[in-house]
Amino acid sequence: MLNKIIIIGRLTRDPELRYTTNGVAVAKLTLAVDRPQFNKDREKETDFIDVVVWQKQAENCANNLGKGRLVAVEGRLQIRSYDDNQGIRRKAAEVVAETVKFLDWPKDRENSGGNAPYGGSGFGSEINFGGDDIPF
């Protein structure tokens, strides 16, 4: 019904860009997301979260991001099932990115992984009606 995740973290490595057999770009990132550290005595804990980015955003990430970069990812949590090389059913979790924002761009020049996957928006669509105002 609803599945929304927002994470901020740093890339543990450069993005990995591939293309599907249909020629669609897809990039894989891994984000290190530190957990809040309430107890200074305990060692730092980190979740390493795989992120999948599609299409133009994938190429933007591949071209503009690298290991160590800070990003915000908004997307959904996807649980994939697959059979490993011994034929055992395994599950893989990854975040399918809707948007990727670059947070530590030098001097913050405008910076995002490229929204609008279809040339459309999905969001903020109301700003595309040629200046229509809300009639209330």
Add this chain to the structure above:
Amino acid sequence: MLNKIIIIGRLTRDPELRYTTNGVAVAKLTLAVDRPQFNKDREKETDFIDVVVWQKQAENCANNLGKGRLVAVEGRLQIRSYDDNQGIRRKAAEVVAETVKFLDWPKDRENSGGNAPYGGSGFGSEINFGGDDIPF
């Protein structure tokens, strides 16, 4: 940079449907969102949040929702400036809905405000590539 809100609440009244001069449907909902009540002695507190829904989703809401219905809204917080009837600059806050989910539909037959504002998606786009698998 990022502006994402998710609220669950009940409609305080029936949706109000209008059309812009360009013929675009837009609905206005008000949601009563109860705050968590930590202290049973204190009276219940509620935020009444205005929600704006566009296009096909607007008509879906107008046709299917009514006062008292429970919905989940995902969108962004928009702060609009306007001049009141005395010429004083005022601010209005509203949530511009990206998606509206109907949560108390009888028997939960599939139920949403209608996504895909442009026929495109904006989200979950990766499921539209004709069955392409992630090549990792």
Add this chain to the structure above:
Amino acid sequence: MLNKIIIIGRLTRDPELRYTTNGVAVAKLTLAVDRPQFNKDREKETDFIDVVVWQKQAENCANNLGKGRLVAVEGRLQIRSYDDNQGIRRKAAEVVAETVKFLDWPKDRENSGGNAPYGGSGFGSEINFGGDDIPF
């Protein structure tokens, strides 16, 4: 840095309640979260997401929820590493719940997994139980 997920879905089975060796209650839920279906021809796709709930909320869930119930979970995505029975390093993904809301309670009498930020959990509290592991 930031790790926030919100999902709405139905329990695929009754909650499983256990206690850590330190006596802390922990419940495990699995949620079926349907993906938005843009193409009516494709079959419905669903993510099955494991959710871990701690303390009083865990007992509330165990006492009040059952298979098929609709809930909203807010929490964080946790990636755990472990060695399987062949000594191979595996990863498990689960949502650690901050709050669980019951959405289809009969007549919607007040309904939540039990918040109680003071002395209760708030968020991430589960990481402070002296090293208790999830007993599943």
Add this chain to the structure above:
Amino acid sequence: MLNKIIIIGRLTRDPELRYTTNGVAVAKLTLAVDRPQFNKDREKETDFIDVVVWQKQAENCANNLGKGRLVAVEGRLQIRSYDDNQGIRRKAAEVVAETVKFLDWPKDRENSGGNAPYGGSGFGSEINFGGDDIPF
């Protein structure tokens, strides 16, 4: 029922720190949150969002943030009603912060508005100060 907002933006001015009559620290920030710009021809649009931060986090923000700084705020949208100086009922919208993350700290030394869920705030803590009002 559920009310969660996450915004990333820059402070339009230095934080304003005050204390309630009960001695509780509260800071007010205003964030400029740029909307995604799908159409390069249209001028940039920005939402200016008021944020209220309580307790230790308020002092952390006042001591460490200034105009122009980039932050991520997680919290809830609060709609307050009040009477203006002409006795007219007005509404004010603000985000009550649960956490504030500093995103452009020099060299990213550890950096947050101060979480501390225990004895600290967690979420919604601001509603437990014996009726203290926001002193702005």
Add this chain to the structure above:
DNA sequence: TTTT
């Protein structure tokens, strides 16, 4: 396997 991991980032600052």
Add this chain to the structure above:
DNA sequence: TTTT
């Protein structure tokens, strides 16, 4: 102005 307000929902269960």
